[in-house]
Amino acid sequence: MTTTQSASRTARERARAELTREIKEEARRQLAIQGASGLSLRAVARELGMVSSALYRYFRSRDELLTALIIDAYDALGAAAEEASSGRPAADIRGRWRAVCGAIRNWARANPHEYALIYGSPVPGYQAPRATVASAIRVVRVMGGILADAQAGADGVAARHPGEPLRPELAQQVAIVAEAVAPGVDDGVLARALIAWTQLFGMISFELFGQFAGTLEPADPFFGYTTERMADYIGLA
Numbered sequence: 001m002t003t004t005q006s007a008s009r010t011a012r013e014r015a016r017a018e019l020t021r022e023i024k025e026e027a028r029r030q031l032a033i034q035g036a037s038g039l040s041l042r043a044v045a046r047e048l049g050m051v052s053s054a055l056y057r058y059f060r061s062r063d064e065l066l067t068a069l070i071i072d073a074y075d076a077l078g079a080a081a082e083e084a085s086s087g088r089p090a091a092d093i094r095g096r097w098r099a100v101c102g103a104i105r106n107w108a109r110a111n112p113h114e115y116a117l118i119y120g121s122p123v124p125g126y127q128a129p130r131a132t133v134a135s136a137i138r139v140v141r142v143m144g145g146i147l148a149d150a151q152a153g154a155d156g157v158a159a160r161h162p163g164e165p166l167r168p169e170l171a172q173q174v175a176i177v178a179e180a181v182a183p184g185v186d187d188g189v190l191a192r193a194l195i196a197w198t199q200l201f202g203m204i205s206f207e208l209f210g211q212f213a214g215t216l217e218p219a220d221p222f223f224g225y226t227t228e229r230m231a232d233y234i235g236l237a
Helices: 003-034 041-047 062-086 093-110 112-119 130-136 138-152 168-181 187-208 220-234
Strands: none
Touching: 003 041, 003 062, 003 112, 041 062, 062 093, 062 112, 062 130, 062 138, 093 112, 093 138, 093 187, 093 220, 112 187, 130 138, 138 168, 138 187, 168 187, 187 220
């Protein structure tokens, strides 16, 4: 390939990447207005001044565009959690937990429609492909890393909950989670952490979708209190 051909290819790749970014930005704007179920490739193309056939060269279907948006959302959330955890000393287990919980909430509040896309109601007729899994578990792996470091520390978290056997079916399910995101973590500790983790996202969903209206608004005091109590429940020092 000549230098001219290489430069031309690079220019085309840049142009494609830029237009792909614009398509996804417009799709996110439509998510805020129509919701995921109302997302339309034709509408996106119309708003961008494109013919539908041109847009299909970038995304072959609405579902393919949804998948790209879902992966982007999971990656953005995962990156926010990773940055929050790495921003604290590794030995500051509770500080990392607190920072990660706060980062997840902050991201959700700043990106409510993307949060709803990945943690809200399923989109009718859409089935997320396996391609979304690696991005989806990034944020959960942050929790797994905190638990692993907590267990390895001098004040091991597992010692706080001795003799807590799980029923066989639950133990099998927890083992699958452990293999994916928290290898070696005590199954009783991981089960407690999963309870706290689902509670975290439930609390964020309540806040975003107006379930605290007239009661726990603003939600900051309740969020801070609950984050600490869940850390106690897991056994984080």
